[in-house]
Amino acid sequence: MARRRLAVTIKHVAADAGVSLQTVSRVINNEPNVRPEMRERVQASIDRLGYVPSIAAQRMSGSKSYLILALNDRERTIADWRARQGTDWVDQMLLGGMLECAEHGYRLIFELVDTHEDHLERELGAALAALQPDGAILTPPHSDNQEILRILTRHHVPYARIGALGDEDGGSPAGVRVSMDDEGGARLATRHLIDLGHRRIGFISGPAEYRLASWRVDGWRAEMAAAGLDGDAWLEAGDFSYASGARAARALLARAAPPSAIIASNDQMALATIEAARAAGLDIPRDLSVVSFDNTPLVRFTTPPLTAVDQPIAETTATAVRLLIEAQREGATPPPAALLPMTLVTRGSTAPPPAA
Amino acid sequence: MARRRLAVTIKHVAADAGVSLQTVSRVINNEPNVRPEMRERVQASIDRLGYVPSIAAQRMSGSKSYLILALNDRERTIADWRARQGTDWVDQMLLGGMLECAEHGYRLIFELVDTHEDHLERELGAALAALQPDGAILTPPHSDNQEILRILTRHHVPYARIGALGDEDGGSPAGVRVSMDDEGGARLATRHLIDLGHRRIGFISGPAEYRLASWRVDGWRAEMAAAGLDGDAWLEAGDFSYASGARAARALLARAAPPSAIIASNDQMALATIEAARAAGLDIPRDLSVVSFDNTPLVRFTTPPLTAVDQPIAETTATAVRLLIEAQREGATPPPAALLPMTLVTRGSTAPPPAA
């Protein structure tokens, strides 16, 4: 329990360079009004002594903490994780944000909060008071949790919201918004299939309560309509689970005029589609083309590997971090919003339709 | 840039309860020598005002930071992540450690460090000085990076090393060690197959430079020997990649006396084995049983789903956190070590061998 007395502080640097504490502080923070010559001398001392400012002390005297919190729902994260499926977004999100933070001298802290009404206030409040972060990032499904937004606002912590997001926050000045273009992604997939010559393109949707799920349907429907095709003829509902995907795929394939291609709104339902097609004696991609959403590691090792719409999950957090940091500069422009495009990764599960 | 003057501090609590700062501090830290009646009064004020101690201030006056760093190699993590394969350990590790931290009022921070010789000292030093964590966790392949250990020791940060680990650190008092029982895991898999009636059990090893890879071989060999079987007859070398697994599996299946079961040292090689068997016209599990190591989400969605040895990755970090925290209590017992067992998850890829 002995106290550590070994750290080199600003005092040592000041003594070593023969200047006052304040001058050292000015050099550290790149403030003006220091002669280049003096600045160099101080910097030399800093380098020689290996001095690093203590975040704790900096935060105490009112400066930034250089910390950004990535808030996540504890229960959901744990549930996903226990099931060992679908936590792919955790490392994607985390690493994307961390790297962007590192660029700017910030640090991203992944924080799990209990979003139950009665715990939220105390837990989140404790985290904010204890760490005093310079910003927070909210991910679905809590990006528009009004209670969380309220607490963040009360603690004066600027936030960025990822995904989802209506316009219901009526211009709260603290909010940055970053979304992925789900509709555009669906359009990419659909156009890819149309370009290959497909006309009957089935779509397995996600659960209705997810906005991104309906956006994906919208994109597919719009692109079908643009090509003069009737989208709604080949729509089946799923809920992102493997079982629902299998059911929907079987239903599509059992139709009088079955689709020659199917787009599934996520990877697990695409996997189920492949399995259902195989069970029906169809070869992929010869008899049926399949496109997936998500592009998790799962779909690289199927046979054949799946063509998939890739979501820029990592870019999402990275952008959120960048916008948060930028918004804190003096300028104080109105909080920006960003829409990130999705990309299509073409693999072996798509081909021209069988000759009619 | 306006300073925040809204936080409720220990001073407000003291005034509210009509006691000195020190008494409040004692209550916060659960120190003895406070009358129950007084303690209650202070606690009431704390609750009413919603007071939360500031970590920054606590750290400044020499107490704990309640932060534990999970150190990871930046380049390797990024490379794995860009490739979108094999980062499964990131969220497993992270969440296991975070939950254990939360139990004890600590917080886990995932920190990527550049392990290049010339950057390591500066970067890691900066992280330690800035955050002043109460402990650090090292994961493979840097669990025995002497340079990192040296820097941690110099900064008086106790550490826990996960995986790998010879005894080459000659009793440095700061080191806690947590390992997974790779040998035991391999024995479990082998015994499972032997119990099913298999006699010719092939093994696809990992790269020789990974100690865990050779431990897995050892376990398989030992269990084979215990059953009076010659292990080395069916050993093929792989390097954890899909391609190497395919090559090894083809070699095993092309033998005069091909194995009736194959254990692959990781999931990707197991996937390759399934594909190779299918290409050779074999049905799994009727003609060939396959067991995998790792148990990532990948192997749940293959057909058939893979029987796999599950690694307690999350428990690994959780245990490390627990041991680190325990080691800091007054007792100061010699640093402990833990060996975590693996478990076998039986799915559809194993069955009795075909009747001879």
Next chain:
DNA sequence: ATCAAATAGGTGAACGTTCACAACAAACGC
């Protein structure tokens, strides 16, 4: 040359908490 303004640097207080130590009361041994 003179005065105002801009630039370069220093000084003491403050941030919120804990530590070391002092002060006092109560309980105890004899």
Next chain:
DNA sequence: GCGTTTGTTGTGAACGTTCACCTATTTGAT
């Protein structure tokens, strides 16, 4: 009854940094 221990509370300094303010020095305009 007196000195000694034990338990409870308070006081001032310290942690490492930045802020607000102050003092020189230099620059520029008149």
